[in-house]
Amino acid sequence: MVEFNGDELDTVPLTKATLDKQMRDGHEVLYSGGCADLVQVDITVRIRTFGSYVGREGGALRMPVVVFKTSLVRDLADTIDWANKESLDFNEFGIPYSSTRGGERS
Numbered sequence: 001m002v003e004f005n006g007d008e009l010d011t012v013p014l015t016k017a018t019l020d021k022q023m024r025d026g027h028e029v030l031y032s033g034g035c036a037d038l039v040q041v042d043i044t045v046r047i048r049t050f051g052s053y054v055g056r057e058g059g060a061l062r063m064p065v066v067v068f069k070t071s072l073v074r075d076l077a078d079t080i081d082w083a084n085k086e087s088l089d090f091n092e093f094g095i096p097y098s099s100t101r102g103g104e105r106s
Helices: 012-031 082-087
Strands: 002-005 040-054 060-073
Parallel strands (some): 002 040
Antiparallel strands (some): 040 060
8 A cells, every 4th residue: 555645736637647656656656666575555645724623722734635546456457558557547447446444345
């Protein structure tokens, strides 16, 4: 599992485009790295935003929240043309991640 912070950019569209690129790059590096035992890669992005916790003075606290998560299994990764990875859309082929215990797939 890989986790990183996505707070670097000022606008939502720019942040989403940058996160998509980082996800594609991350999956490519991990799946083309020659590790035969790698079966699945999960990447999670957290951004600090106002959460549901309230501070002592009553204001909402900024806290890291998962905003983007991808999960890609080897069988699917082996079918991807990584040379044309810019056209990948994780919303179309990403494997849904269940928040159930143990990370079981839904």
